[in-house]
Amino acid sequence: MRAALNSLAVAAPDWLAKRLKKDWFDRYGRRVENYRLPKLDSERETLGNQMGEDGFSLLERIYALNAPEWLRYLPAVEILRQVWIQQFYAPVEGKVKLRSPKDMPPSTIAIHSPYDVEAHYSSKRSVNWVGYKAHVTEICDEDAPHFITHVHTTLSTVTDEAVVEPIHFSLGEKSLLPEEHLMDLGYVTAGHLVSAQENYGIELIGPVRNDPTWQAKHHPKFANSNFQIDWENQVAICPRGHQSKTWSEKTDRKGQRVISIKFSPSNCDTCPSRSRCTRAKTEPRGLTIHRKQEYIALHHRREIQHTPEFLKTYNQRAGIEGTISQGVRRSALRQSRYIGLAKTHLQHIFMAAALNLCRLNDWLNGIPLAPTRYSRFMSLKPKTR
Incomplete structure (x- = not known):
């Protein structure tokens, strides 16, 4: 409301002056940082509803013939129009409610x-x-500066x-594709393991x-991974030896093709293990699995991701957490200086360039990477092999 009033005060001051309400100066005249909301929830709700009425009143005047x-x-x-639709119910007999x-x-x-509006x-x-x-x-090779290659x-x-996918495409455009790309759990999916x-x-x-299935948590023998998949004949075999009846491809809610x-x-119906296999009252057991390449890649990763060899390689990713910390402390990474996605991205590029210059300087002057910092208490923890 305050933003709309300020905009109208610039674009049509005479029109606005004839149609505003005097109490709007009390509610919207002060700067945002100087405004204090009421402490009681009931008072906040009353104020919110009043602001809703003010907004609809202004919009009614703007859309008048x-x-x-x-x-x-x-x-x-x-x-203002979009926000009021999102935040308030339509007025009923002049009354507005959040x-x-x-x-x-x-x-x-x-x-x-x-x-x-993009934030x-x-x-x-x-x-x-x-x-x-x-x-x-960023690069994590031991014999090179850890330059940031993409933001x-x-x-x-x-x-x-x-x-x-967009990150890999951009790295490819710059001829900076790595042979190995270490990523956090939130980034890695069965589809990405194959497509990358x-x-x-x-x-x-x-x-x-x-x-994530309840069978995997409580009855692992009947988890999806313990069903044999005959890809050639498109048949699944359950742990009790029964073959599936139907096999079809479909699109899941994320838009991915699954089986x-x-x-x-x-x-x-007559299986003695039914209660451990399915919770459906009348329907038989069903499986939803990835397509062949994705299924194999996913299960292989689950098998090796806790091995010492995998963890040794993956632990190198910890360096990126230091980069985020450096970006926050040195370049205010978590504070956008600009409005909009495009300009915020430009800020991130400037940040990456500045950090790369710092890292180049450290590399040329033989300054080693700082070790991970631990509290004095954690330093007493026995090391595990």
Whole structure:
């Protein structure tokens, strides 16, 4: 509301002066950083509803037949219209009410700032923020400076796994594709294990998620991995030796092609292991698995990702956490100085260039990488082999 009023005060001051309400000066005249919300929830709700009424009142005046049509096309006015639709129910007899959380749009489309509509709310573990994400790629060879080779900036709601392909494409454009790419668990999927190798010749090194099914947690013998898959004949064989009845490809909710397998009711209904195999009351056991190459790659990774050899290689990825820390401390990585995704990405590029210059200077002057810092207490922990 405040952003729209300020915009109208510049674009149409005379028009606004004749139609504003005097109490708007009290609610929207102060700078945002000087504004204090009421402490009681009931008072906040009352204030929120009042602001909703103010916004709809302003929009009603802007969209009136006798109002200049161009007013409704001001960016701040259009943002106000969208935000009010997202945050409030339509007025009923002049009364406005805030939407309940379940009726609000998801963060992917919700506007959280009238000054930067691309900045969305997101959360990761214990961190919550409104803004963007930065994905950093660097060299980790022992005999070379650990230069940052690529920075990929996305909206905060874009998942980590969605950026793997764009990152590899960009590295390929710069002739900087690695033979091995170490990535965190959030980036690595069955599809990426296959596509990275096929499309770019990259071995993706990183853990994959464990089987999330309840069978894998409570009755491992009946987990998907213990069903034999006959790819040639398109048949699955359960741990009790029964063959599947149907085999078909479909698209899952993420848009990925998967294989849906169903067993025969005649086998499942009388099976003594039914309660450990399926929780369906009447339906037989079903499986949803990846296609052949992805299935094999996924299960192979799950088998080796806890081995000492794999962990030794993957532990090199810890260096990127130091890079993130360096970016935060030296270059305010978590504070965007600009508005919009494109300019924020430019800031990240400047940050990477600056850190690379620092690293080149350290390399030329023989300054070694700083070791991982531990608390005095953790330094007493016995080392494991």
